[in-house]
Amino acid sequence: MLSTMQDVPLLISRILTHGSTIHGSSQVITWTGEGEPQRRSFAEIGGRAARLAHALRDDLGVRDDDRVATLMWNNAEHVEAYYAIPAMGAILHTLNLRLPPEQLVWIVNHAADRVVVANGSLLPLLAPLLPHLKTIEHVVVSGPGDRSLLDGASVQVHEYEDLIADKPDSYDWPELDERQAAAMCYTSGTTGDPKGVIYSHRSIYLHSMQVNMAQSMGLTDADTSLVVVPQFHVNAWGLPHAMFMTGVNVLMPDRFLQPAPLAEMIESQRPTHAAAVPTIWQGLLAELKAKPRDVSSLTQVTIGGSACPPALMKAFDELGMRVCHAWGMTETSPLGTIARPPAQVVGTDEEFAYRLTQGRFPASVEARLTGPGGERLPWDGESAGELEVRGPWIAGAYYGGQGAEVLRPADKFSEDGWLKTGDVGTISPDGFLTLTDRAKDVIKSGGEWISSVDLENALMAHPDVAEAAVVAVPDDKWGERPLATVVLKEGAGVDFESLRSFLAGEGKIAKWQLPERWTIIESVPKTSVGKFDKKVLRRQYAAGELDVTQL
Amino acid sequence: MLSTMQDVPLLISRILTHGSTIHGSSQVITWTGEGEPQRRSFAEIGGRAARLAHALRDDLGVRDDDRVATLMWNNAEHVEAYYAIPAMGAILHTLNLRLPPEQLVWIVNHAADRVVVANGSLLPLLAPLLPHLKTIEHVVVSGPGDRSLLDGASVQVHEYEDLIADKPDSYDWPELDERQAAAMCYTSGTTGDPKGVIYSHRSIYLHSMQVNMAQSMGLTDADTSLVVVPQFHVNAWGLPHAMFMTGVNVLMPDRFLQPAPLAEMIESQRPTHAAAVPTIWQGLLAELKAKPRDVSSLTQVTIGGSACPPALMKAFDELGMRVCHAWGMTETSPLGTIARPPAQVVGTDEEFAYRLTQGRFPASVEARLTGPGGERLPWDGESAGELEVRGPWIAGAYYGGQGAEVLRPADKFSEDGWLKTGDVGTISPDGFLTLTDRAKDVIKSGGEWISSVDLENALMAHPDVAEAAVVAVPDDKWGERPLATVVLKEGAGVDFESLRSFLAGEGKIAKWQLPERWTIIESVPKTSVGKFDKKVLRRQYAAGELDVTQL
Structure with a gap:
């Protein structure tokens, strides 16, 4: 038996209409690098998103299901695109400007994007790709940057402000199926082709509600959130959507992601919350040590992307910024877990251990x-x-x-x-x-798993070890066994037996998990984003290029 | 184009499983009137809900879409029924124990309830109705009360604890359509037959997320909520569902709704939040004045059902309990608005005015x-x-x-x-x-509306007026015009011209809204819940029973 409830779809247009009316005076503040930042109220964003939708439909011929890409920093115009494109029934495709050019080309062609909205400051990246982008018909340029880079391109070039200038401030947003595609994002997998994840209106709407739950980020219109995590990175963790639902003010750094301008915008705009990956915060911490700023407004910091090192978490605690871990991935929209410790451990010694976990799953x-x-x-x-x-x-x-x-x-x-x-x-x-x-990366040994990361952390705690990477290598008896590759500190001369004893000492690592195979290397190979590239080590081992000692 | 998101329905079973695992140590605390309250963890509630579902299916033959009624106070067993019945695919029908018996009979027969789960203390209400309940086959009794009242009834009688005693602690909850009926509640309209509203799994799930948003009640597992609003009253405003989503501890008063036990449970159990209608709080305030208790834990009070008088709101502010208005109705699940003032007025003179409104609409x-x-x-x-x-x-x-x-x-x-x-x-x-x-009740005069409530409030501000009710009466020229019916204070002798001038004074009421028709009555007729019964006045006027003066 069906209920007697109304059958109302969960749509992004609803979030936009709500935010731009009921929270019309909340603001998107975009850093400009000089003078006062650009301030735009949610009401203005709503009007401009409607104008953009009219322009896309009437001037550029964008229709349902058409993919409209963005190659943009975090700024007000990017927020406008976030709403206009899905609300009108098209699909927002955020491009990761940090990807290698050949991957960007592959992704745009795979998604068959018809339009790209780009920041002027990113034209040096976009222009050389254009001849390879088979489906792009229009480039819409916003913000400062040299337009002449697009001279001679075989696409139509539009100026964002000109395009939307004379359009109506409201749009009769269509009543869509909530399961319809709203936005897409490709994973930057290190192996194989990138994979496209397509979010629905429903998934984005529900995710936004979750982000706003007190148990998650729980922000209100009394807050201002500094959104450092890029809008091309899993929809900036859903923050631009979540904030129109509750009127949270948004502070956008645009291209000014260096520690000094970040410290400056925190001091002058006084955000209460921020979201970013750990490396950004590591840099900010160094900056604040070198040149102290008043960052007292910022009490809540959401960190995701990778785990926050305990020392960094403690350093931020001392500054009064409480770091909260979250875990997710492109495929999880991204909120998978968030590390708010259970109430009964708050104030106890256990609390910090809970904060170092990836966190707790929400009901959904x-x-x-x-x-x-x-x-x-x-x-x-x-x-x-x-x-x-x-x-x-x-x-x-x-x-x-x-x-x-x-x-x-x-x-x-x-x-x-x-x-x-x-x-x-x-x-x-x-x-x-x-x-x-x-x-x-886990080592599958005799039906049990050995964590490569646990072995690496234990090894790197040895005073003579600079870096260590552990990879699985084939083993006739156990299927796989760990190979320890070690970078010694300059002048250190420890032998493998001692390192093995060190791992075994104080029950750090179970005996059956201790590596038999050891090798010294000069440095651990890294990926473009600085992570250990274990593929390379496995290949070198297989090719017999490593000088391995068996204990 | 559809998204690539998983197609996962929003189900009450998910809220239950989440609450009883991830928040398994949170508690439902039920007041028993003597000694320690009953404490049951969410994990226990989860196990007992599964056992109840087995019993309903296997022993009582409950199948999909069957209506299972509850005639219960707020307590742990009622929470178990809240989850077991919809999660197994049946429909929870909460009965309002304050309704006149003939309405209860009408409602149970209209819903065609097969089973009723009743508190023992409510058997004196239920037993006399049973001969008139055509579809009830089983009565399940929980908690203290005289079972002999059911002797001779032509239904099967079961003891709640016996029924669930030997059942498994887990249940393979079915994967339902999220639009399926989960719970039903009849409006207690003063005119016509009661109307049944049927909530879906989807509506309850989304409503729970909204309740948990920081913008709404925004509670976490650090909170304990005293749920005074009855579970038969629009699902206790959705609190029992919302709290399993976030691990909020629940304090249930059972049948102890008098001011003294409420004050006692606040002092001893230290809830941080409470939800109730204004009359309950009025009584509590008087109790606390007569006999002060430590109620300092209770900082947030959600009031709905009708508006909280400003004086009551101020009195609670002084006690450190911050009252937050919410508006809704059976048809709105009920969260329609909630009066959290916008951030920019907090701390200013405007804040209190915002708190007196019904509040702001959420995005949904x-x-x-x-x-x-x-x-x-x-x-x-x-x-x-x-x-x-x-x-x-x-x-x-x-x-x-x-x-x-x-x-x-x-x-x-x-x-x-x-x-x-x-x-x-x-x-x-x-x-x-x-x-x-x-x-x-509004007066439709010449295409414009006149608020009867505004006129009444203005009249009741006159020192000689004890009570006043204003109703619409037919008018040849204007369609309708206001009739002012006034109860004078003892010994007062004001004339209608003076009252009319009083209303017009200081621009209180616009000239065209001033009543021409006036009458003195002995008291304003009231409904069973104490509201002005304007139907009676309109009928008396139509029948010429009132002595009306035309100015």
Whole structure:
């Protein structure tokens, strides 16, 4: 029997209309690098988003399902595009401006974007790609930058402000199916082609509600949030959407992501919340040490992307900024967990340990751990398995490309439709996730898993070790065993037996997990974003290029 | 184009599973009137809800869409029923134990309830009704009370604890359609038959998320909420559902709703939040004046059902309890608005005025005002019209009865599907609702509306007036005009001309709104819940029973 409730779809146009009327006086503040920042009220953003939608439809011929890409920093115009494009029924495709040019080309062609809205400051990146972008018909340019870079391009070039100048301030947003595509984002996987994740109106709407729950970020119109995490990075963790739902003021850094301007905008604009990856905060901390600023307004900092080192978390605590871990990925919209400690440990010694976990799952994210043999593992805080998740804002497939079926690779999606995250970790009985490794890096030894990260952290605690990477290598008896590759500090001369004893000492590492294979290397190979590139080490081992000692 | 998100329904079973695992140590605390209260963890509630579902299915034969009624106070067993019944696919029907017996009979028969779960203390109410309840096959009794009252009843009688004793602690909850009926509640309209509103899994899930947003009640597992508003009253404003989503501890008063035990449970259990209608708080305030208690834990009080008088709000402010108005109705699940003042007025003189409004609409509730001629009115804080709302937790129809079509009476639902609330008010440009009258009481004079409530409040400010009720009466020229019925204070002898001048004085009431027709009455007729019964006055006027003076 059906209910007697109204059948009202969850749409992005509703968030926009709500934010630009009921919270019409809240602001999007964009840093300009000189003088006063640009201030635009939510009411103005609403009017300008309507004008942009008219322009896209009437002047550029954008229709349902057309992909409109953005190549933009975090700023008010990017927020306008965030709303106008999905609200009118088209699909917002945020381009990651940090990707290698050939990946950007592949992604734009795969998504078959018809339009790209770009910041003028990013034309040096965009212009050389244009000859390779097969489906782009229009480039809309916003903000400062040399337009002459587009001279001779075989696309139509439009000036953002001119395009929207004489359009109506309101738009009769269509009543869409809430499951319809609203936005897309490609993963920057280090192996294979990038994979497109397509968010729906429903998934973005529900995710926004979750972000606003007191248990998650819980901001209100009394807050201003400094959104450092890029809008091309999983929709800036959903913040631009969430904030129109509750009138949270938004402070956007545009291209000024260096520590000094960040410190300056915190001091002058007094945000209460900020969101960014740890490396940004590491830089900010150094800047504040070198040149103290009044950052007292900023009491809540959401950190995701990778774990926040404990020392960094403590340093921010001392500054009065409380760091809160969150975990997620492109495929999870991204809110998967958030590390608000349970009330009963607040103020106790346990609290800090809880804050170092990846956090707790919200009601809409179901989680399970799968062991090496495919078995379900208990939430006991000890059994480590691959994390699988399910929920209304979790991907169940990848975009296959226009006219193609969606992709459901078996290593990414279970037969019953759960997302295999590729992350290995434990879950405590009260639902806190602790990630210990990536599934591709974990060592599968005799039906048990050994965390490469645990071994690396234990090794790097040795005073003679500068860096260490542990990778799985084939083993006749156990299937796989760990190979320890070690970078020694200058002048250090420790032997492998001592390192092995060090690992075993004080029960740090279980005996059966201790590596037999050891090698000294000059430096650990790194990916373009600075992570250990273990593929290279595995390849070097396989090719016999490493000088390995067997203990 | 559809998204690549998982298609996961929003189900009550998910809220239960989440609450009873991730927030398993949070508690439902039920007052017992003597000694320590009953404490049950969310984990225990989860296990017992599963056992109840097994019992209902296996022992009582409850199947999909079967209605299972509850006649219960707020307590842990009622929470178990809240989850077990919808999660298994059946429909929870909460019975309002304050209704006249004949209405209860009508409602149970209309809903065709098969089972009723009742508190033992309510058997004196239930037993005499049973012979008239045509569809009830089973009565399940929980808690103290004389079972012999059911002797000879032609239904099967079960003891709640016996029924669930040997059942499994887990249940394989079915994957339902999220639009399926989950719970039902009948309005206790003063005119016509009660109307059944059927909530869906989706509507309850979304409403729970909204309740948990920082902008709404925004509670976390650090909170304990005293839920005075009955569970049979619009699902206790959605609190039992919302709290399993975030681990908020729940303090349930059972049948101990008198001021003294309420003060005692606040002092001993230290809730941080409470929810109730104003009359309960009025009584509590008097109790605290007579016998002070330590109520310092209770800092947030949500008041709905009717407006909180300013004096009561101020008195609670002085006690450190901050009252927050909310507005809703059975048809709105109920959260329609909540009066959190905008950040920019907090700490200013304007703040209190904002708190006296009904509050601001959340993103999921669209609102519009319709004027006397059916025209849309602006949100200018001045134009008064009937409030119409739309959203995923707003009713679009009433239950027609088994096998019958749903009901969409034209006075309750607009042609385009919005709910006509029957409330008349204004909306400010920033979305704050101020209710001024009920649509049925407003006076439609020459195409304009006159608020009966405004006239009454202005009249009651006169020192000689004890009470005053203003009703619409037919008028040849204007359609309707106001009739002022006045109860004078003992010994007072003011004449109507003076009262009319008093109303006109200092611009209190516009000249064209001043009543021409006046009468003195001995007391204003009241409904069973103490509201002015204007039907009676209109009938008396029509029958010529009132001695009316025309000025």
